[in-house]
Amino acid sequence: MAIDVVWFKRDLRTRDHAPLLSSSLSGRPVLCLFMLEEERFKLNDTSPIHINWELDCAIELSKNLKKIGLEMHFHVGNAEEIFDEINKIYGIERLLSHEETGNSWSYERDKKISKWCDSNNIIWQEYPNNGVVRRLKNRDFWKKERDSRMRIPLNEPPLFSNCVLFKGNIPRMEDLGFANSVLTDWPKPGEEAAMERLNEFLDRDSKRYSQSISSPILSIKHGSRLSPYFTAGALSMRRVVQKTNEKINFIKMNKTAIEGHSSWIRSLSSFRRRLAWRCHFIQKLEMGPDLDLVAQNPMIEKNMDRVLHIDRFEKWANGNTGWPFFDACMRQLNTTGWINFRMRAMMMSCASYNLWLPWRETGEHLARLFLDYEPGIHWSQVGMQSGTTGINTIRAYSMTKQGKDHDPNGEYIRKWVPELSMVPTDYIHEPWKMPEKIQKSIMCQIGKDYPEPILNEIESRKEGIKKSYSARKGDDVKKISQRILKKHGSRSKPRKRASSKSTTTQKKLF
Ligand SMILES: Cc1cc2nc3c(=O)[nH]c(=O)nc-3n(C[C@H](O)[C@H](O)[C@H](O)COP(=O)(O)OP(=O)(O)OC[C@H]3O[C@@H](n4cnc5c(N)ncnc54)[C@H](O)[C@@H]3O)c2cc1C
Known part of the structure; x- marks a missing residue:
């Protein structure tokens, strides 16, 4: 029986993951794939810390996948060659992933994979990511569409009974020719850590968000520090938006008991606006994929x-x-x-x-x-x-x-x-x-x-x-x-x- 491949890119989570949800309904065996593409290592905007962070998050994800009956397949190399190999061994019916709005390299890579899927009669089903809308001509209705996506109910991870087992090894930084990161303050990787930080921020640190974010000293504690998790896709944007709305509503309902409730609400509203900016700016790259190569003017x-x-x-x-x-x-x-x-x-x-x-x-x-x-x-x-x-x-x-x-x-x-x-x-x-x-x-x-x-x-x-x-x-x-x-x-x-x-x-x- 041919398989579904769920290709994890910068969406390293099990919750609110449309490709996973879709494969859980198909009944086909599922192969979860995470690739480290060697071509990317040489790009001027890539550094070993990015690879290390993604790898750490993917390893955490592999533990969560096990809990729902799946196994992550780790591969290092060229995307097309890796897909070819998997297709020869198992036969791929569908390739499932989120739409990626990345740099010009990932844009070109996706075009090649799309051609490869066409020539191998494989359906590549891509699902919208965050608030970014594909094939949009202008911004007239973008906000409405983005806001309606943010209201879609959250999903818990689905369960699977038919999984393609992984027999290889998980790559290590030294196998890739890199030293482990020497950064201090390395965040705890993965989806659970991201949710923990979100809760800590909403319940405690966000109280002083607005007064603190311009300071390099205060923002360390009172900023959300969610950005590395967003980049790896360890959290979905709609989860963060909905949890923020819940918190704002909770403070409003209990304002008599909460000291400084109005400034806390202002802070959370300001944070929520930045979440929308994130989608706004990524939409800009979606509509002008050479933003990293050519000056806007x-x-x-x-x-x-x-x-x-x-x-x-x-x-x-x-x-x-x-x-x-x-x-x-x-x-x-x-x-x-x-x-x-x-x-x-x-x-x-x-x-x-x-x-x-x-x-x-x-x-x-x-x-x-x-x-x-x-x-x-x-x-x-x-x-x-x-x-x-x-x-x-x-x-x-x-x-x-x-x-x-x-x-x-x-x-x-x-x-x-x-x-x-x-x-x-x-x-x-x-x-x-x-x-x-x-x-x-x-x-x-x-x-x-x-x-x-x-x-x-x-x-x-x-x-x-x-x-x-x-x-x-x-x-x-x-x-x-x-x-x-x-x-x-x-x-x-x-x-x-x-x-x-x-x-x-x-x-x-x-
Ligand atoms: C020159 C320059 C380059 C930047 N490059 C990046 C980058 O590569 N990656 C990145 O995530 N952010 C970038 N930012 C935006 C911003 O500085 C970071 O998002 C923010 O500092 C991350 O910390 P935080 O998660 O605590 O943010 P918070 O203040 O807690 O904000 C929450 C989230 O909102 C989004 N956000 C916040 N500010 C902005 C903004 N101005 N524009 C769009 N989205 C925003 C981020 O996803 C952030 O995680 C850049 C800003 C500048 C001026």
């Missing part, structure tokens, strides 16, 4: 003519710019694989405006560092924060101001930049202003023990902003920007800001 990119200055790039990438708060953030990211939204935006802004580096190389570098690398969000944000879309305001962050706002006493800087651990608070954000005498007494000589600033921060930022505005001039540029807005722009009405206090330079293009 190529005319702006051409006019900018940014240069890959290697020395600047390396200092930026390693957190050795001589700008203490920036260096602390970059070193946190290098060590832990995670940093909050505001600091990610600041990293792109520093690279793009102060250092005038091209978005593709800096974007690829950040992609390799983020454990939660999600192409749709990442490349949309890289475009926005580097000023190459033409439809977003220019946001050039002052790193010194961010540092003073979020780390007034410099404790965060001292933690991540130990060279500066003895610097008095008065100079911690601008150590180059420290008198010689103090530098000597604390054995921290600027230019020797810690670098001089790579450039003058204020001047380089001003210069970057000026060049960016002039790159946006001209009818050709504006025509492309308008086309982008029509195709990808959010149809939601802009929300009124509670405060006009801004830490960025902003100016509306339209």
Whole structure:
């Protein structure tokens, strides 16, 4: 009897898993497949931490599959060759998977697999993932469709009685030629750990979400930290949306007994909006699959003519710019694989405006560092924060101001930049202003023990902003920007800001 293959991609869970549900109804033997594709290892936006995280989540998934009567088949190699081999041994009737909105490589790979299925008379049944709608021409009805998907009832894992057994070995990082990850703060992998973190966040840490997410220090506890789980698909988006709605309703019903209930509800509503942004940005990549290769507004990119200055790039990438708060953030990211939204935006802004580096190389570098690398969000944000879309305001962050706002006493800087651990608070954000005498007494000589600033921060930022505005001039540029807005722009009405206090330079293009 021919088999069903359930191909696990970035959907490493048993709950709310439409392909699993469908195969449970077919009565055919089921083979669950997880592949590590060697071609992917060489891509500029892939790093061993991504492979390690997916593998860890897949191993956890294999334990959950056993509980419902299935076995995960682990394979390393080329997708087409692996499918060929399975087909020769078992005969595949149907290939079942979620739709994947990944980078341009996975897009091309899926086209090849689709052809391979056609030529082997195999039905490839793909199911919608999250709130991303395939074959959409514009965004007019996207939100309605997304919201209705979020209301679909949750599914518990189905049970199976007919499973194709796995006789191979589970690959290890060293077999693939990689060392195990050296990141600190490695999250507990898998679906159960993801649900545990979701509950902890909803029941406790979300209370201070809104006040905390802009700070690299507070967001570690009060942000959801669900992003690596979303990326591996260990949780479905609709589960998180529905559980958040339940929590909001619970707080509303019990508000007299809950201290700070209104700010908690505001925090959860703000979190829920970000969940929708996730779908919004991945939808953008779905409708423009070369977002990781081509600037959204190529005319702006051409006019900018940014240069890959290697020395600047390396200092930026390693957190050795001589700008203490920036260096602390970059070193946190290098060590832990995670940093909050505001600091990610600041990293792109520093690279793009102060250092005038091209978005593709800096974007690829950040992609390799983020454990939660999600192409749709990442490349949309890289475009926005580097000023190459033409439809977003220019946001050039002052790193010194961010540092003073979020780390007034410099404790965060001292933690991540130990060279500066003895610097008095008065100079911690601008150590180059420290008198010689103090530098000597604390054995921290600027230019020797810690670098001089790579450039003058204020001047380089001003210069970057000026060049960016002039790159946006001209009818050709504006025509492309308008086309982008029509195709990808959010149809939601802009929300009124509670405060006009801004830490960025902003100016509306339209
Ligand atoms: C240059 C740049 C690159 C980024 N690259 C990625 C990436 O590769 N992967 C990634 O998951 N996020 C990315 N983000 C968005 C954001 O920084 C992270 O989602 C967030 O920091 C993850 O932490 P959290 O799970 O605690 O977020 P929370 O604040 O708890 O938010 C919950 C979830 O909402 C989604 N979300 C939050 N903020 C955004 C946003 N601005 N846009 C879209 N979705 C959002 C994420 O899925 C997140 O897990 C990027 C932002 C910037 C500025």
